[in-house]
């Protein structure tokens with residue numbers, strides 16, 4: 369079947385949006401990999417498939433990493449979906465159902481979209497971790513020898529998807545391509561993890577580079593920015609209102625008084641196209 373798509377990005381996090389509200393589309397791993405590769409499709413980090421709303425949501429969104437796995441959350445992708453829907457004529461708040469829970473988009477003006485990413489979870493079983501760890505602000509992780517400044521005691525958080533955050537003096541001092549896969553697939557993370565190197569600049573500013581589960585080093589990761597912000601606040605390193613600077617640009621994160629994480633940033637349209645998906649339902 370021929371499927372129209374919209375190539376977008378969120379601070380350089382490459383996103384393909386497919387509007388399947390009128391024509392149900394269930395991707396599978398092969399289709400996600402086909403779309404995600406520049407050899408066979410537009411290429412992207414994640415694919416967001418918009419479906420009709422249910423159980424009180426306006427739309428549902430299926431989220432796929434380019435590696436072919438369906439995942440629970442994608443902050444940058446959610447902003448791209450919202451920008452697409454606003455352009456398609458929706459207005460006001462948009463409640464999106466995802467595997468990681470319901471999230472709510474709103475138009476913040478000036479080309480910015482705010483996503484209420486919901487409430488973070490910090491329990492070891494919520495991340496999840498392979499063993500009981502009481503204090504998830506700093507877990508002990510045995511990491512093999514790496515020729516770079518040592519990494520230790522990451523914080524972990526689940527913001528719809530699993531994240532591990534290493535607090536470093538210089539986020540540029542590490543070869544993410546080398547250490548990323550080691551950490552993503554560490555046996556402590558039974559569902560693997562998104563890995564961030566976070567450098568606290570001041571109480572309202574953090575710099576980071578991210579190795580994403582199932583996508584590798586990306587220009588930006590919205591859920592990582594959320595996980596970093598709440599973890600930094602939990603450790604007393606920053607306020608609950610921060611700017612997280614990713615290689616592709618800044619995201620504003622507010623962990624508000626009712627425990628919801630509000631992420632604000634841009635979404636960019638690039639081009640539209642069509643792709644032949646044989647076998648997709």
Ligand SMILES: N[C@H](CCC[C@H](N)C(=O)O)C(=O)O
Nearest residue numbers: 442443444529580581590591
């Ligand atoms: N790689 C992530 C999904 C996409 C997250 C990222 N692109 C974002 O903007 O949140 C995972 O496997 O959980």
